[in-house]
Amino acid sequence: MTEGKLIFSNIHSEAEVHKNAFIDIFTVIGKGVKVEKNVYISKGTKVYGKAFIEEGTYIGENCIIGHPQRNLLANLIKSKQQCNNLESPLTIIGKNSTIRAGSILYSEVIIGSNCQTGHNVLIREKTKIGNNTLIGTNTVIDGNVSIGSNVSIQTGVYIPLYSIVGNNVFMGPYCKLTNDKYMLRKPYNLKGAKVEDNVSIGANAVILPGITLKEGTIVGAGAIVTKDTDEDDVIIGTPAKFLRKFS
DSSP states (O other): OOGGGGTTOEEOTTOEEOTTOEEOTTOEEOTTOEEOTTOEEOTTOEEOEEEEEOTTOEEOTTOEEEEOOHHHHHHHHHHTOOGGGOEEEEEEEOTTOEEOTTOEEETTEEEOTTOEEOTTOEEOSSEEEOSSOEEOTTOEEOSSOEEOSSOEEOTTOEEOTTOEEOSSOEEOTTOEEOOOSSTTSSOOOOOOOEEOTTOEEOTTOEEOTTOEEOTTOEEOTTOEEOSOOOTTEEEETTTTEEEEEOO
16 A cells, blocks of 8 residues: 555554555554555545455445444543544454445444445444345344355345345335334334345335245235235235235
């Protein structure tokens, strides 16, 4: 890395940045961050401590990687230390991934190789995402979520706490999973939906808390799913009803 690439950036002395990585201007790289070769980090991005960005990854402008969880933010306020000295739990972005401008990844997010996000994606803490997964623009993943490999999540999808999404799943634009059955009207242990492998969910569909979509299920656009499905069911309507088996 040439000296010119570091102008107006703040790279902690205990960060490990490969000489063949590119760090754009107005970027903050925190304590304990590791950046491998051929990584490109665009201007205005902030990477908190203990993040690991694997080779070939691109991070767009004004992203936040390893955003502190609530308890660490409280400590930051009390200690008044600079954010590039704060070490959050480990955040990992796998090889050859693309994180587009405006996205925020909290600490303890693990993203596999060859993944992509759209713009302004939010992924909260303790979320794990497999390889070759696409996360569309303005998607919100609210933490403690497991998402498999080869998943296509389209624009504006919402995935709440404690949801599980398998492999080879398609989630259409603005579909929503939910996790609060009573909407704070009475006590309820939050329980996200379980979406098994090879499920397709149409645009604007809503999956109610605790529902399991069995492998191969197809959910029609705009459906409201209130019951578990069987394998290869095709369901449509509000509330969703069985139409036929997919073959």
